Amino acid sequence: MTKATNAKRMSMIVTKGSLDWAYPPFILATTAAAMGLEVSMFFTFYGLSLLKKKLKLQVTTLGNPAMEMPMFGMHIGMPNLVSAMPGVDAAASIMMKNLIKKKGVASIDELRDMALEADVKMIACQMTMDLFEYTKEDIIDGPVIGGAATYIETATKSEINLFI
């Protein structure tokens, strides 16, 4: 927080990097910023991959027992087991991306651009970068690199703190 304002603040810890889990943090960040809040996002573990220059986001049916896709006029469940079959996750990802386009839902790339444009502060977790061997060149311009203390300082000044 560089400027002292009376705006309310929201901070988020973003821990997951799959296509479905990427939506809540970016939707909430862009909306909160549009509503006048100062927003910070701390990207750690698999969430860090959402800062990569080229996003290749996928969904998986594995560990996602409630996942259903609208097909043939009904909802078809995606049993955990089918994830073991080659190509199933890729097909589910393509299906999801088609639905996203068809239903007028923004892409993650778009939402991320809008978040940056709205001055959402992004923090890339230094430890995760070391752990998974990411360099500054792998991630987009804009995020600062920091650790837990950077997040905690932001969180203590925020009315809303979310872990996603």
Add this chain to the structure above:
Amino acid sequence: MADQILNVKGLNCPLPILRAKKALKDVPMGGTLEVLATDPGAVKDFEAFCRTTGNELLESKTQDKVFSFVIKRMS
């Protein structure tokens, strides 16, 4: 008649709000923006957006599955 009109028909949450916020920047203080949307969630969302940002929701109505909102820029 509003000063400006924004068409966000076919767009889903949170795009109607984000586009409206952007469009409001070009509306002079006290001026009005009319937003046309098809996302049913926008009805509650524009109420919440206006309450939180201090802008005034002058009108909210539905016609032929199109929702229209008139917002007066106050902030």
